[in-house]
Amino acid sequence: MTDFATRRVMMVDTQIRPSDVTKFPIIDAMLAVPREAYVPRAMREMAYMSENVAISPNRVVFEPRTLAKLLDTLNIQPTESVLDVGCGLGYSCAVIARLAEAVVGLEEDEALASEAQRTLSTEGVDNAAVIVGALTGGAAKHGPYDVITVQGGVETVPQALLDQLKEGGRIGCLFMEGPLGVARIGYKVDGAVTWRPAFNASAPVLPGFETKRDFAL
Incomplete structure (x- = not known):
């Protein structure tokens, strides 16, 4: 039987x-949440490796380092509400739920969303809920949010998401520029979002978050 608890400690330490x-x-959350429960069953042996875990085309669970550094920079507080865009099978929701007051996971793939909600419920995560909707549209009904995270690469961030961020709130996104990316944190001040670079990472660009390109003959 695989000793996932030992692997979890190794993941944090290495x-x-x-x-x-x-x-x-964040350290405590990463030690506590069973990452293997939130990846496809066939991928569980890969759950604690230092790489993204594919869950469907152009969709991944961020490698542990990427998620941890993103959350470290966002500095989520226990009184804050978080929108987790592209939550996939729910791992990021489960980790964020240990930091925030409430988490809304947004997922447009109904199969992923139902599996995520089922796992979160099974694991006793009662301050996170997964809703189905277009990732680019956000979840305005439950907002505005203190923090928004996007669990995948982006080239551009839809205005709908920025509009759902509270004044003084933060949004964390991994901007991809070819194969390389830079995680940036956006701060909303006087209605405008200003971006600051945080660290380098890489992930597939989420569908709908690509820059529209004009094709010329």
Whole structure:
């Protein structure tokens, strides 16, 4: 029988701590949440490797380092509400739920969404809910949000998401520029979002988050 608990400790010791992630709530969350429960069954042996785990075409569970550094930079507080865009099978929701007051996971793939909600319920995560909807449209009904995370690469961020961010709120996105990407944190001040670079990472660009390109003959 695979000892996932030991792998979880190794993940934190070899991938998270060496990446300058020092906030105890994040370390604690990464140690507590069983990552293997939130990846496809056939991929469980890969759950704790230092790479993204594919869950469907152009969709991944961020590698542990990427998620931890994104959350470290966003500095989510226990009183805050979070919109988790592209939550997939729910791993990011489960981790964020240990940091925030409430999490809304947004997923447009109904099969992924139902599996995510089922796993979150089974694992006793009662302050996170997964809703089905277009990732680019956000979830305005439950907003506005203190923090928004996007669980995949982006080239552009839809205005609908930025509109659902509270004044003074933060949004974390991985902007892809070819095969390489830069995670940036956006801060909303006076209605406008200003972006600051945080760290390098890589992931497939989410459908609908590509830059529209004009084709010329």
